[in-house]
Amino acid sequence: MSHLYDSWDPNFKTPFGAVKKEKICFFNLRLPKELQPDYPPVLVLFRPGFKERFINLYRIREEEDCIVWGCGYMPKYVGVHYYYFAYTVNRQRFYIKRVSGHIGNLNDGDLFQLTVYDEDFRTPDFLKGGIMYQIFPDRFAKSGETHGDIPYGRVIREEWGATPWYRPDEHGHVWNNDYFGGDLKGIEEKLPYLADLGVTCIYLNPIFESHENHRYNTANYRNVDPLLGTNEDFRHLCQEARDYGISIILDGVFSHTGADSIYFNKFGRYDTVGAYQSKDSPYYPWYTFDEYPDRYEAWWGIDTLPNVQETNPDYLNYICGEGGVLEYWLSLGAAGFRLDVADELPDKFLTALRTRVKACGEDNIVIGEVWEDASNKEAYGQKRRYLLGDQLDSVMNYPFREAIINFIKGMSSRDFELGIMTIVENYPKESLDVLMNFVSTHDIERAINRFGGESCDDKSKDWMAERYLNDHEYWLGKSRLKAATALMFFLPGVPSIYYGDEAGLQGYKDPFNRRCYPWGREDQDLIAFHKEVGRIRKAYKVFRNGRIRFFRTPEDVVAFARYHKSAGVSVQIYVNRSDQERCVELEHITDTYAVERVEHGRLEGNTVHIEPFGYTVVVTRDTTKI
Secondary structure, eight states: OOOSEETTSTTTEESOSOEETTOOEEEEEEEETTOOOSSOOEEEEEOTTSOOEEEEOEEEEEOSSEEEEEEEEOOOSOEEEEEEEEEEETTEEEEEEEEETTEEEESSOBOEEEEEEOTTOOOOSTTTTOOEEEEOGGGTOOOOOOOOOOOTTOEEOSSTTOOOOOOOOTTSOOOOOEEOOOOHHHHHHTHHHHHHHTOOEEEEOOOEEESSTTOOSEEEEEEEOTTTOOHHHHHHHHHHHHHTTOEEEEEEOOSBOOSSSTTTOTTOOSSSOOTTTOTTSTTGGGSOEEETTTEEOBGGGOTTSBBOOTTOHHHHHHHHSTTSHHHHHHHTTOOEEEETTGGGSOHHHHHHHHHHHHHTOTTOEEEEOOSSOTTSOEETTEEOOTTSSSSOSEEBOHHHHHHHHHHHTTOOHHHHHHHHHHHHHHSOHHHHTTOEEOSOOTTSOOHHHHHHSOOOTTOOHHHHHTOOOOHHHHHHHHHHHHHHHHHHHHSSSEEEEETTGGGTOOOOSTTGGGOOOOTTSOOHHHHHHHHHHHHHHHHOTHHHHOEEEEOOOOTTEEEEEEEOTTTOEEEEEEEEOSSSOEEEEOOOSSTTEEEEEEEESEEETTEEEEOTTOEEEEEEEEGGGO
């Protein structure tokens, strides 16, 4: 063994990764024989805010070049724990800390992380092994039905697919008041298409009544926006989707409301008495005013989005209480919620939300928007406990997205592995299996633009508005998108297709990443590609909850196996980011695995051929289990 400690290697730590409360975890340290500790080495382990625990290691056995020291630890408290090792030689103290992701050597490095979660933590089965599809409702599909009672101030765009309005008015305000007419009936009409694509879950961006086209400024939590249809339309959509094996989750925007809402009513649109109009309003305690009524706390200072006090008892009950907003939409057929800006929602609110969602059905899901590693995220001065068993089921997987994008654009395969495995190690397995994996969303530029076009980071909205990829840029963006999609579909978690990505839809940042789906102008080759990776994904249970193991490869290739320890099947994935064919030697989990079939790509003898920007899938089986 060349390392003193390796948290990924079962020879050093079992089980791998996060552990359940009150389940024993074993640690082994390998010290060179020439080191003669004055005392037994110790494992130093603690939770932030609590004292360190010093656990003696015992001499386990002697190996060829080292002495193995080990101990067991049974955590009694959920939370993120940190640890390192220490030993003394000639009265001089030495530390073994993390110096390269998971490797420990003599160094003043970082601490290792051990996530301990509730032993009863379970995540919904319906999403595992599935495929998610994200829809921005105004821009996916319109049924052509006439909707009544359309609120004033909206502009209905006649040309489906035209550039969304983005320029501010003379006061510098962007109203986001142009609508293309996508609706719930339109989504319902496209269910056969989505089912054929392999979709098993639709995630809808906000559908509640709101007065901007993104609908993140909620006006009424209990009504579908009139341009999208009615509450009954939503119920019917859920029923029809269920017949296709598709569940629907909603976007929950609970950190703020709209200023133009029944709750705040800044512009007097509603006949309710809003918080802006009177301190006697029942909604006044929901908000925080610095100088009544015109100065108030607002989301990122945007005065159309007044912040709410989520733990105000009345607001908490309105959303999370019996008969509240959550229960109402779940009763209509929703399968759960994706929570906007989850890191801005207090622990008390998240716990109450999960309690209510699960009370309406254990298989309902709660996914949070968290952009960082959600296991050790700190917000508002405290360590968050999203994935410990009493708040979120899982999160939007931005760390995987960044790893995929960066690898496709040149990051080393070793750094890609480190980025993926850090999350795999830190997250509970239950959360890992329902991670929302993606390469595009409504908040970031579409991946095809990121892969093929110029960077938009320092560009103006005017530059982005009519900027389309030329033929070569489109070819490059599409080719790289295919490689990225293969990774997204086969890594742990659930792939999430942002509507139109599968059809070649382009768009830089908001609002140009929210263009209308190009019905009749789809890239059929891209759609066929998504169907094929979806077919392979659904064919093997290892993509539902299997483990992952990476193989050493040349820099342009990422290779890994998804497997179950007991099932005897390993599905090996090889992805090539380059514009040249690459060849690597076939890997095996153990010597007893033999090739059963090649699902995609080419295998000649023991050589895996991977097409430019392509992928190869090889299925092997343990011959001892046949």
